[in-house]
Each structure stands twice: as C-alpha cells, then as structure tokens.
Amino acid sequence: MHCRKIHVTLILLVLCISVHPQDIRIGFFYDSDVQAVVFTTIEGEYILSGDGRKVAVIRKGAIFHVERNKSGLTVHDTVQSYGVYKNLEFTGASASNIFQVKPVLPSLPSKESDDDLSISIYNEALRVINRTGLEKYISGTVEAEGGSDALPEYYKAQAVIARTFAVKNFNRHAHEGFNLCDGVHCQAFNGKSRMNAQIYASTSDTRDEILVDINSKPAITAYHACCGGVTASASVEWSRDLPYLVPVKDPFCVGSRHRDWIKTILLKEWTTYLEKSYYYTSPDNLYKFNNPGRQKYLDEKNKRLLLAEMRKDFQLKSSYFYVTAEGNLVTFHGHGYGHGLGLCQEGAMEMARVGYTYVDILMFYYRNVKIANSKL
Ligand SMILES: [Zn+2]
Ligand SMILES: [Zn+2]
DSSP, X not given: OHHHHHHHHHHHHHHHTTSSTTEEEEXXXXXXXOOEEEEEEEESXXXXXXXXXXXXXXXXXXXXXXXXXXXXXXXXXXXXXXXXXXXXXXXXXXXXXXEEEEEEETBOOOEEEESEEEEEEETTEEEEEEEEEHHHHHHHHHHHHHOSSOOHHHHHHHHHHHHHHHHHTTTTTXXXXXXXESSTTSOOOOBSOOSOHXXXXXXXHTTTEEEEOTTSOBOOOOEESBOTTBOBOHHHHTSSOOTTSOOOBOSTTTTOTTSEEXXXXXXXXXXXXXXXXXXOSOHHHHHOOOOSSOOSBSSTTTOOSBHHHHHHHTTOSOSOEEEEEETTEEEEEEEOBSOOBSEEHHHHHHHHHTTOOHHHHHHHHSOSOEEEEOOO
16 A cells, blocks of 8 residues: 555656656756755846745845755845745746856855756755756757867757657656756756857757657667777677667777877786686786777686776776786777767767768767657
8 A cells, every 4th residue: 555655656746747848857966965055046037935935036136045954944145034944946937037056065066047946855955956948958968968169960969869868768867856867877967058059059950859769769879978989889888789889980080089098007906906807817818808899808708807897997988998018017008988889979070070960970870760759
C-alpha cells in the first residue's frame, strides 16, 4: 500500500511537471549545498509569492536575500524582512522577464536566466528551480558546452544534440521536482546565452529537431572535444553496441588543438600499476603495444586492462594512446580529448568552417540516424 502511494505520487509529479510541454524545469546549483542566495530582477518585473500568497513586487534592480534557517526560508530586501516560508515563487509579470540568482553561502558564480524561479528546501539545502522555455534552455547549454566563437552550422549541430539529450532525459530528475540539472550529470547550463546572438539564432533555426535511431527513439548524442583521428565505438567505451556510435575516421580534426598529447610518468609507477593487474610479461611486450585504431584493452589477447579504465587511473586526456619507455620514465602518446564517442567538436567546427551543413555534420559523426521533429 505504501509503495503504491509513492508510485501514484511519482506519477502525479511527472504529470505535474509536464503540464507546459514547451517549458523545462532546471535544477540550479545541483552539485552544491546552497544555503543562501540573492535574487535580482534584470529585466521586467517579478511577483514574489510565499506559500501561495503574494509577498512583494520585485522591480528591476531590486535585490532580495533568501536564506535557509531552522524554521524555513527567510526573505528580506535592503529595507525590510518579508517573513518565513516553505516555498518561494518568483514569477515574471512582464512580457520579457530576466533574473539573476547568486549563491552567497557558499559563494558561487551567479546565473542569469529567463522566466520563473522557485526556491524550496530539499535535503537541508535550497532547491532552486528555473522554469523557462525549452529553446531558451537549449541555447544556454549550447553556449556552455559548445563555446562562444564558432560558426552557425556548428551551433545548429550542438543545438540538435542538446535538444535530443533534453527530450531523451526529460524525466531524469522528476523525483526531485524538476527535469534536468545544470551540472555535468545532465548537461552544463550556466544560464542564459548572452555572449553570442548567433547561438540563439542557430538554436531557433533547428527548433524541435532531434536525432532519432532506426526505431525512431531519441539517440544517445554523445560528443567530446576531439577524437584524435577516429571516433570510438560504444562497445569499446561502454561495453554495449549502439548502431549510431561506431568508429568514424575523422580527417577534420587533423591539426586541431587536442589532436595529440603526451604524458610522462615514472617507470616505477607504471610497473606497480601493471603488477596490480597481474601483468608479468617482458618489458618489450608491455611498452611497445601499438594502438593504430582504438583498441579496447591494453592487451587484446588476455583482455585484462581496459584502456578506458587506464584513462581514469592515470588521468589521461583520452583512452586512445600507446606507451613507450626510456630510462626510468614511461610516456603515454595519445590522441584526442574526451571519451571519443559521437561528435568530435573540433572536427565539427572545421566541417562548419569549410562549408558543411549541420545535417552533414550530424550524419558524419552519428550513423544510422535521422533528424525528426519532436515536441515534448
Ligand atoms: Zn542531472
Ligand atoms: Zn575528430
């Protein structure tokens, strides 16, 4: 009975946050236990409600402090205190509403975003949720994840990728009252896209477009900084096959910033590491393994050490590397930056630069997919 009740509550919650399908609820400062924030109206006018009652009007430039204490959320501005509440809603009342919210305990970078904000208490910290339009969110993530000085066709490709992720994972945080968080757990969202008007224009140009697989399901649109010459297959990085995440030879990132890297460690560190994994073969075998493509294991015969694991253990830029030894040093010679799956950002930027469209870019890095029009 108890379980059933929880189940029903969850379903209601999911229905509740899907009422405005064009909207998305983003959990802000997800990786931090925020105890106090400052809210400022940047554009428009906000109505502040506490536990369903109107508390104040927040005009442009006004600053409101919200803090958690034992009895709830206290609110005050520079003049007066407005009481203690369990839930606060900052609702935009103008045609265009932009706010800024800045954690002050602990002190974190502020976020500026569109539309509404709610604050409540969850797990002894503030739960700060921004409700805004999906396309506004997408342009913010494109800026956070894709940089701010690329070309329109590249931004369009990133927008389709970010939107596909949002659609696919829309209920990931439903049990916490929002859709996606703003951290790397979902996709980075540092707030409104402000640096480059082109990003918002590119996002709008691809409105509602997502990538789907052969079963018309949203694809896992993995991407990374640089593949180093060939992208990885899902089976190598995740130990499962996906028809659209397969190795693609990439001539476009030749000469890019992260194409090649080296890292040197002490021979002792290397031998200790290998011994822990029961490698006792001769040094010749250990140091001269070749990795012309992207193999999965250090030694493809005994299949003991995954290169993806070694990447984490030695904090390497990628799992696409080979090893040499000289004197008491061992050097990793690697290519690329990131897991290597799906779109290579540095290659995609070059494709855009030489005239390919965002559709060309997406179809090059993801195979057996198509663009579909999907409304949440
Ligand atoms: Zn998340
Ligand atoms: Zn590449």
